[in-house]
Amino acid sequence: MPYNLLKYGLSSDYPIEADLPPPRELKSSYDVVIIGGGGHGLATAYYLAKYHGVTNVAVLEKSYLGSGNTARNTAVIRSNYLTSEGVRFYAESVKLFQNLSNEFDFNIMYSERGQLTLAHTDATVRAFRQRAEVNKHFGGRTEMIDRQQIRELVPSLNLDPGHLPVIAGLWHIDGATARHDAVAWGYAKQAAKLGVEIHQLTEVEDLQVEHGKIVAVKTNRGTVKCGCAVQAVAGHSSLMMAKAGIKAPIHSYPLQAMVTQPFKPFLDPLVSSSALHCYVQQTSRGEMVFGGGSDPYPLYNTRSTLELKESLLAHAIEMFPFLANARLMRQWAGITDMTPDYSPIMGLSPVENYYLDAGWGTWGFKATPICGKTMAELVASGGKTPDLIKPFALDRFSTFQQVNEMGATAASH
Amino acid sequence: MKIMPCPLNGPRNISEFTYGGELKAMPDPSHCSDAEWAAYVFNSDNLAGVVTEWWMHNASSYWFLAERHTVSDEIIRTFDPQELFKQRVDFAVPAKVEEATV
Numbered sequence: 001m002p003y004n005l006l007k008y009g010l011s012s013d014y015p016i017e018a019d020l021p022p023p024r025e026l027k028s029s030y031d032v033v034i035i036g037g038g039g040h041g042l043a044t045a046y047y048l049a050k051y052h053g054v055t056n057v058a059v060l061e062k063s064y065l066g067s068g069n070t071a072r073n074t075a076v077i078r079s080n081y082l083t084s085e086g087v088r089f090y091a092e093s094v095k096l097f098q099n100l101s102n103e104f105d106f107n108i109m110y111s112e113r114g115q116l117t118l119a120h121t122d123a124t125v126r127a128f129r130q131r132a133e134v135n136k137h138f139g140g141r142t143e144m145i146d147r148q149q150i151r152e153l154v155p156s157l158n159l160d161p162g163h164l165p166v167i168a169g170l171w172h173i174d175g176a177t178a179r180h181d182a183v184a185w186g187y188a189k190q191a192a193k194l195g196v197e198i199h200q201l202t203e204v205e206d207l208q209v210e211h212g213k214i215v216a217v218k219t220n221r222g223t224v225k226c227g228c229a230v231q232a233v234a235g236h237s238s239l240m241m242a243k244a245g246i247k248a249p250i251h252s253y254p255l256q257a258m259v260t261q262p263f264k265p266f267l268d269p270l271v272s273s274s275a276l277h278c279y280v281q282q283t284s285r286g287e288m289v290f291g292g293g294s295d296p297y298p299l300y301n302t303r304s305t306l307e308l309k310e311s312l313l314a315h316a317i318e319m320f321p322f323l324a325n326a327r328l329m330r331q332w333a334g335i336t337d338m339t340p341d342y343s344p345i346m347g348l349s350p351v352e353n354y355y356l357d358a359g360w361g362t363w364g365f366k367a368t369p370i371c372g373k374t375m376a377e378l379v380a381s382g383g384k385t386p387d388l389i390k391p392f393a394l395d396r397f398s399t400f401q402q403v404n405e406m407g408a409t410a411a412s413h
Numbered sequence: 414m415k416i417m418p419c420p421l422n423g424p425r426n427i428s429e430f431t432y433g434g435e436l437k438a439m440p441d442p443s444h445c446s447d448a449e450w451a452a453y454v455f456n457s458d459n460l461a462g463v464v465t466e467w468w469m470h471n472a473s474s475y476w477f478l479a480e481r482h483t484v485s486d487e488i489i490r491t492f493d494p495q496e497l498f499k500q501r502v503d504f505a506v507p508a509k510v511e512e513a514t515v
Contacts, residue, residue, distance in 0.1 A: 238459035249455035297432035300461045300484045307414060307428060340455055398451040 019189045020198060027197070029225035030058045032379055033217050034232060035204045035240060037061025038070040039180070039365065040357050041232035042187035042198075043372020044379070049194035051373075052380035057196045059188075060219060062203035066184030069234045072302075072334030073365040074257050074281070074291045075180045076270055078115050079140045080131050080172040082408040085391035086343060087138045089370060092388065094140070094174050096369035104186035108178045111284065115175025116145075116153060118273040120164040127407055128170040141173035156266055161318035164275055175270055177281065180365055187372070207243045213352040214244065228353035230375060235335035236300075237345075237358035244351045249397050250337045250359050253294035254301060256308045258331040260323070262286030267320075276315040288323060290316045294336050294362065302333035336361045341402035342409040346371070346392040347378060347385045355379060356394060363409060415486070417468065420493045421475045433467030435459075436478060436497075442504070463489060 008014070032048060034041045037059045048054040061067070077097050079090035101108050119125045128144055135142035147159055150169045159166045192198055199221070206218040207229070216225045231240045238250045263286050272279030277292045292312040295305070309331070317324045338361045339345060345359035357375050360367070374386045385393065391403050415427040435457050440449045458464070461484050468491070469476045478497070480489040 236461075238457070239461055242458075247452065247456040248459065249457065250459055251457060252459055296428075298459065298483060299486055301486055303486065305415070397455045398448045400447075400451065 019185065020192050023200070024197070026058065026199060026202070026219070026221050026224055030197075031056040031227040032058075033224060033226040033229045034059045035217065035229060036068070036232035036234075037065045037184075037188070037198060037200065038068050038232060038234065039066065039184045039187065039368040040070075040234070040360075040371050040375070041230070042066075042184055042191055043368050044230055044232065044357070044375040045196045045198075045372075046187045046191040046194070047373045047376035048379060049191055049196050052376060054376075054380055055195035057191075058224065059191070059196060059198045060202045060204055060217070060224075061198070061200045064200050065188050065198070066181050069334045069336075069360070069364060070180055070184045070368075072257075072332060073180060073362075074279070074289050075177045075365060076115065076279070076281070077110075077176040077178060077366045078172055078270075079138075079174060079366075080115070080117070080135050080142045080170060080408065081405055082127070082131055082134065083343075083403050083405060084134060084138065085403045086405050086408070087134050087140065089388055089392075090363075090366060091135075091138045091140050091174075092373075093367050093370035094176070096373065097176065097178060097366075100178075100183065100186065100369060104190055106182065106186045106189065108182040108186055109284065110176060110178045112174065112176040113268050113270060114153075115172040115270040115272065116150065117170040117172070118150075118166050118271070118275070119168045119170070120166060120273065120275040122167070124275065125168050128168065131170060131408060135172070143171045143173070145169045145171045153269055154267065154271060156320055156322070157271065158319055158321055161276065161315075171269075177270065177283075183365075183368055187368075204240070204243075207240075207354070209244055209351055209354075212350075214354040228355065228379060230355045230357060230379060232357040232375075234337060234358070234360040234364050237337045237356075237360075241349070241356070241358065244349065244354055246349055246351065246356075246394075248345065248358065248394070249340050250345070251298045252300060252335050252337050253296075253298050254303070254333045255291070255294045255336045255362060256304060256312075256331065256333040257289065257291040258309065258312075258328050259283070259290070260288040260326040261329050263288065263326070271319065273315075273319065276318065278312055278315040278319065280316055280319060287329065288316075288320075288326065294338060300335060302335065304331050304333065338362075340397070342405040343403040344371075344392050345394050346375065346389045347394065348383060349394060353383070355383075361409070363405075417479070417488060418491050419470050419475070420477050420491050422470055422473060425470065429471055431469045431471055433469055433476065436465040436467060439502070 208216040267282040270281040339359040479491045
């Protein structure tokens with residue numbers, strides 16, 4: 001009834017549903033301070049409150065929630081990595097993602113479309129066989145497929161791009177995408193409901209370490225004491241770790257991505273080729289998203305370059321020739337904290353009660369739920385590292401026990 | 414295209430060059446501990462600001478140093494390594510060093 005609608009609109013009892021409580025003053029002390037209000041930080045806060053009953057928690061975000069790399073990734077969710085450590089970890093993440101909308105009662109637009117990675121050389125085919133087997137062993141759904149199967153899955157794909165004909169594909173049925181902002185919002189809303197304080201526009205300027213132990217964080221809104229602190233600041237991991245006096249094996253490179261005008265739906269799976277340094281997907285709005293590898297040298301700047309566009313789009317057009325006529329709508333970049341072995345740095349740090357969630361390079365979004373869950377477990381137990389993230393400890397570099405994921409990561413997301 | 418002023422070849426497109434990492438002091442490989450060596454190999458300052466770093470011109474295999482601002486991407490100065498390295502680094506293992514056991 002239009003009349004009812006009008007009455008409802010003019011009523012002063014309009015039921016405003018606030019997602020987050022209004023901003024308030026910082027308390028002088030918290031049990032847990034989480035630095036960074038992106039997906040990882042918010043997920044950690046949520047699981048701390050949900051599974052461990054720890055609610056005297058503050059999430060400090062220098063800008064707005066999910067304003068960093070949470071909103072800059074290309075929202076690919078997959079677990080078809082190479083090492084058993086990696087696959088076990090990411091496979092758990094995919095499982096958590098699948099139920100996240102129900103858990104939040106909030107649609108994160110999880111869309112399981114499968115991810116297709118292309119092999120153009122015999123060496124890649126061998127690596128794919130290994131990845132398929134490792135993935136199946138840990139409960140993932142991954143198959144090797146041939147040219148005919150690829151043609152049936154993606155009829156619009158050019159199977160003979162220039163000098164690199166497609167030989168086979170790695171078909172990862174669990175491959176999916178979700179709305180990345182919604183993941184951050186969902187975690188934030190539920191964490192706030194459980195009593196976690198979320199402070200936006202609150203920048204951590206310095207860390208106070210006394211006798212090798214974190215005692216307080218200095219913010220632009222005053223100093224806050226803390227029992228322990230977690231850093232989850234992808235893109236600025238080294239800079240935050242430096243404040244605690246920790247050196248890291250991280251180099252920060254920009255990664256540029258771009259999106260075209262919308263088209264009618266024609267591409268269901270996410271398609272990527274590391275030989276062509278390119279991955280392509282169609283969003284639910286119909287836009288084509290292109291991403292590639294990180295820039296060739298380190299930089300803390302999300303500027304755009306013509307060189308990257310030229311090389312990336314040349315390869316995208318080789319894969320989907322008709323896109324030569326498409327118009328680019330938007331372009332953006334994020335800062336990727338690359339580690340030497342392409343695996344994250346999670347767990348304990350040399351500073352007591354200071355926990356690291358760093359080195360998330362180009363593989364951070366897909367790990368959001370499991371990362372929050374395991375970091376919460378680590379914090380709540382007072383520093384007992386969960387088995388799932390033991391291989392990702394910072395000290396693996398001084399004991400030469402790296403977890404090499406380069407082959408399953410570079411430009412294939 | 415961004416231009417890199419090469420001390421040997423003059424201004425060239427930056428795509429002709431390869432980034433070679435931060436300039437850092439190398440510990441003595443025959444006397445330092447494994448942990449010191451690992452820290453040298455893997456760790457970096459990764460600063461947001463002016464850094465001194467190695468670059469190589471691919472076509473001429475010429476290595477040089479550049480001072481670059483890692484936020485504005487401004488290349489402030491490039492120079493020949495001879496300005497800092499007056500003599501060759503000697504990698505020969507001294508005769509008396511015992512084999513490290515792992």
